[in-house]
Amino acid sequence: MLALLALLAANTALGDSLPPGNEATFLGELPVVLTAARLVQAQRDAPGAVTVLDREMISASGVRDLAELLRLVPGFQVGQLSGAWPLATYHGLADQAPRRMLVLVDGRSAYSPYFLSGIEWEQIPLDLADVERVEVFRGSNAVAYGANAFLGVVNIISRHPADAPRLRFRVTEGNDGITDRTLGTAIQTPDFTARLTLSRRQDEGLLALPDSRRSDHVDFRAELPLGARNGLEVFAGLSRSRVGVGEPNSETDLTRQRRIDLGFGQIRWRQEVDDDNHIVLSLLHQEEEGRDRYALINPGDLATLPFPVRVDVNYDSAISRNEVEFEQTIGGPQAWRLNWGLNYREDRLRSRQLLGARSPFTSRYLRLFANGEWRVAPDWLINLGASLEDPNFAKRKLAPRLSANYHMTESQTLRIALGQAYRFPTPFEKQADMRFFAESPLIAAPGLVAQTYRSAPDLQAERVSFQELGYLAELPRWRSTLDVRVFRERVSAMIERRVENHTLYLSIPSLSPFPIPIPAQTAYFDNSVSPTIYGFEAVATYRPGLRTWIQIGHSQLRINASDGDPKAEENERSAPRHSSFIFGAWELGHGLQASAAYTHTSAFGWSSGPGGRLDDSHRTDLRLAYRFALGPNLATAAVTAQSLEGPYSTFRPGQESNRRIFATFGFEF
Amino acid sequence: MTTLLRLFTLLATALASAWGATAAHGEVLVVVSESGGAYDEAAEAFRAELQRLAPRQTVVVNPVGNLGSMAEYQLIVTLGSQAARSVAAMGQRPPTIHSLVPKATYDRMAGLKDGRDTAVLLDQPATRQIDLIRVALPGFGRIALLEGGESRELVGQLAEAARERKFAVQREVVMRDNDIFTALQRVLSDPAALIATPDTTVFNGYSIQNIMLTAYRQRSPVLGFSASYVRAGAVLGLYSTPAQIGRQTAELARAALGGQPLPPPQNPRYFEISTNPQVARSIGIFLEEPAQIRASIARLEGVAQ
Incomplete structure (x- = not known):
């Protein structure tokens, strides 16, 4: 790959247009490094509430998984279904596969089309140290982020290869079998820069569950400048996970190993046509394969049969994704700016178990988006945009969005935003056909013994209509910011899981002339209820230095179920009514930094799934890090303690995350 | 097409040489590292400013590839490092202002003499x-x-x-x-x-x-x-833009033509x-x-x- 890049870059040396002689240094062109797309949008001009977690915050938080970071963003709830299955959502209404929030990694959606969908956190091959920053957009924004940016968006931006050390390694060891390894390298030549990181995350997962995980990742990113105003970005990644799944005492969900392999390649071509006209074209291909098969002998109601029958369970899956996007930004930030583009995505999902005869299913999705930003006066900024989404599996929808930012003073901004966004049914929600057959020499043909999910042909997109009021105070003199958001989000035609009871008949002529009745429960999805979420969030930050800060966040929210919602209570309790966090770091001098994160979450329960009600919980994490120079190299030694209060449940009562203590040593050449 | 272009360049060079050779005493010769871009911008600003300060002063602009005898000029102005180096290498020559050059280039140039050579540098103080x-x-x-x-x-x-x-x-x-x-x-x-x-x-x-x-x-x-x-x-x-450097160079040239000694190298004023x-x-x-x-x-x- 590197050789290919070198070849590609061979004829594209910078500075072809430089005048001869040394004055070229003064008069020549330079590549545009900090393009608008690379900048953190100034929060005062953002069309919604944005929380940015930068690299210093990520390392001080001590987290080993990206999803855990979201505990430090108001309005988020984070849990762990099992060792390799983190859960995170914004504003509740989520089951064991939260899917009303979008995660993007360098523009690539981590939203899986498989099974219940949601975010495949474990399959994101990015090492935490290669995360430049995480920008969390709290609220809907289909206009800017596209499909599934329903209640919130987590936008992960990776580190530019020119900003990575030539060689680094990191080792983490701790209790619960924590064994993490990272080896990274970066190369910088006049023609291209690239970085390559190999990493492994390994631990034993939750207590009382056989859910150990081992995930190996390869992550690659290269930048090839093709002149001063033109460039190519290449991203590629591989992820291989071996995770323990199943429940120790379950009759049907046996404990076993699941293997998930994912690989992707993405190319992004950028051109700055001039200072006020930028275009980006990107292409993505991704493949994912899951291996998870096992067999059950006389499960459930078949236990009474006098002879053995075998039920094969085959969750093997194969997914391939192709995506192409074109985007153009015209105009400058001073007066007006138009951003528009087209996105086409095709997901092909193969899984006989989930989709039955409908496998393989190909979903196609086309999106046209445009957003205009007008600085109508120096202190007023208006954003008006819309996204037209046209999938092949549901009716097309137009999602508009309007926001106005009023800079009351140099340091204070009021923001009002309203609009709509849609979430289209996932392939499984719409096309599910999950049947299990019993086989035995005594049965003539495999007999249907369970259908856990059926399709919902009429299922349509669910909609959220939102209104928000934001207040932002940025006080550079006091090194402080205060960000407040008051919101109301009404979800209508929400896609929700329903269960119907019926009876299946298994015919065993040798046993009985009559078919044997088997009581069955089949789940399906429908659009019926319309809950409303409202509340407020506030975050105050005091950050006197890059490595010293204190941040306090609080979120208060209510979910009101609509009339006739059969799961009213479950939905209303699907998010904690209040949650708070305090996150601080202190630079102690001599390279020492201490940091602490405390979160409090009031009682809630993940909805629509087997999760139960979780009690009020507290969690405190501490980290002490020492950075020192070894010759011209930098080294870091750190000790992190997570959940000092002891084990606690984050998804199902009784399945607890342990208190963890681990040490990390890192070295950068 | 290429042949035509070459022919044209050749002709232009020959004409310029002929003109250079017949230059009258008191003219200012501007030697540019190459034509176009920053050099033209500086040369144009130099000419305009000098014209404003000394309306009768004539200015000849030559590319670096065409250096004839310089003795008959009253003052030489070089624009760019290549022009500066080429002119500095010539033994007998009138006072010279090396303009549009980085300090690093000027400091390393051979053939410079205090009082005869000075510079308007690109480096800001x-x-x-x-x-x-x-x-x-x-x-x-x-x-x-x-x-x-x-x-x-x-x-x-x-x-x-x-x-x-x-x-x-x-x-x-x-x-x-x-x-x-x-x-x-x-x-x-x-x-x-x-x-x-x-x-x-x-x-x-x-x-x-x-x-x-x-x-x-x-x-x-x-x-x-x-x-x-x-x-x-x-x-x-x-x-500093090339035009600003050109302007400052013209001010310096005006002083030199007026009989003042050349000052030490200068940082940009504008x-x-x-x-x-x-x-x-x-x-x-x-x-x-x-x-x-x-x-x-x-x-x-x-x-x-």
Whole structure:
């Protein structure tokens, strides 16, 4: 790959247009490094509430998984279904596969089309140290982020290869079998820069569950400048996970190993046509394969049969994704700016178990988006945009969005935003056909013994209509910011899981002339209820230095179920009514930094799934890090303690995350 | 087509030579490193300004490839390093102003004589750079400097000017390309204004990516020495346009033609400030308009622009 890049870059040396002689240094062109797309949008001009977690915050938080970071963003709830299955959502209404929030990694959606969908956190091959920053957009924004940016968006931006050390390694060891390894390298030549990181995350997962995980990742990113105003970005990644799944005492969900392999390649071509006209074209291909098969002998109601029958369970899956996007930004930030583009995505999902005869299913999705930003006066900024989404599996929808930012003073901004966004049914929600057959020499043909999910042909997109009021105070003199958001989000035609009871008949002529009745429960999805979420969030930050800060966040929210919602209570309790966090770091001098994160979450329960009600919980994490120079190299030694209060449940009562203590040593050449 | 073009160039050169050879005493010869772009802009500004100051003065502009005898000219002006080197190499010649050259080039040129040669350099004075940071970034008490093989003296001057103005100075030596990463981590461990210098061993077309990205992440504004720097991501740019250099060169030429001795090499008198408000805002810095900043600095220097 590197050789290919070198070849590609061979004829594209910078500075072809430089005048001869040394004055070229003064008069020549330079590549545009900090393009608008690379900048953190100034929060005062953002069309919604944005929380940015930068690299210093990520390392001080001590987290080993990206999803855990979201505990430090108001309005988020984070849990762990099992060792390799983190859960995170914004504003509740989520089951064991939260899917009303979008995660993007360098523009690539981590939203899986498989099974219940949601975010495949474990399959994101990015090492935490290669995360430049995480920008969390709290609220809907289909206009800017596209499909599934329903209640919130987590936008992960990776580190530019020119900003990575030539060689680094990191080792983490701790209790619960924590064994993490990272080896990274970066190369910088006049023609291209690239970085390559190999990493492994390994631990034993939750207590009382056989859910150990081992995930190996390869992550690659290269930048090839093709002149001063033109460039190519290449991203590629591989992820291989071996995770323990199943429940120790379950009759049907046996404990076993699941293997998930994912690989992707993405190319992004950028051109700055001039200072006020930028275009980006990107292409993505991704493949994912899951291996998870096992067999059950006389499960459930078949236990009474006098002879053995075998039920094969085959969750093997194969997914391939192709995506192409074109985007153009015209105009400058001073007066007006138009951003528009087209996105086409095709997901092909193969899984006989989930989709039955409908496998393989190909979903196609086309999106046209445009957003205009007008600085109508120096202190007023208006954003008006819309996204037209046209999938092949549901009716097309137009999602508009309007926001106005009023800079009351140099340091204070009021923001009002309203609009709509849609979430289209996932392939499984719409096309599910999950049947299990019993086989035995005594049965003539495999007999249907369970259908856990059926399709919902009429299922349509669910909609959220939102209104928000934001207040932002940025006080550079006091090194402080205060960000407040008051919101109301009404979800209508929400896609929700329903269960119907019926009876299946298994015919065993040798046993009985009559078919044997088997009581069955089949789940399906429908659009019926319309809950409303409202509340407020506030975050105050005091950050006197890059490595010293204190941040306090609080979120208060209510979910009101609509009339006739059969799961009213479950939905209303699907998010904690209040949650708070305090996150601080202190630079102690001599390279020492201490940091602490405390979160409090009031009682809630993940909805629509087997999760139960979780009690009020507290969690405190501490980290002490020492950075020192070894010759011209930098080294870091750190000790992190997570959940000092002891084990606690984050998804199902009784399945607890342990208190963890681990040490990390890192070295950068 | 190519042949035609060659023929035309040949003819043009022959004509220019003939004209050069018959130059009258008292003319100013401007030697440009190449035609077009910055050189033409400077030459044009030089000619216009000299015409304004001394309406009867004639100016001849020649490309560097066509240097005949120079003895008959009263004053030579070179624009660009290549022209400067070529002219300096000639033994017998009138007083010469080497303009539009970096200090590093001028300092290394052979064949220069005090009193006969001087320069209008592209390099901004250290004090002006520090004043700019003081004026434009009032909250920044720290200045970060990367010293390379070609910039020890300049970095020393910057550090001294910074300390005189009560700045804390973070300074690291970069001897190899590979040191830049670590050196940056060190000088920017706390937010500081990073001053880019025209030392290509440190600041060049590809280290710029690393420098801009690291500075940005560390919320440290970069002060660049060209408009390109600002486009690339520097929060502030301090530079002189070729026209401004041409104008200053004309003023110097006027004095020399009036019989005054040539002064030592000069830094630019006229300068531009440009800003990148997008990057600035993104790291929490509010900037005044470039014109206001420039006026403040001019006031500090006691010079009317």
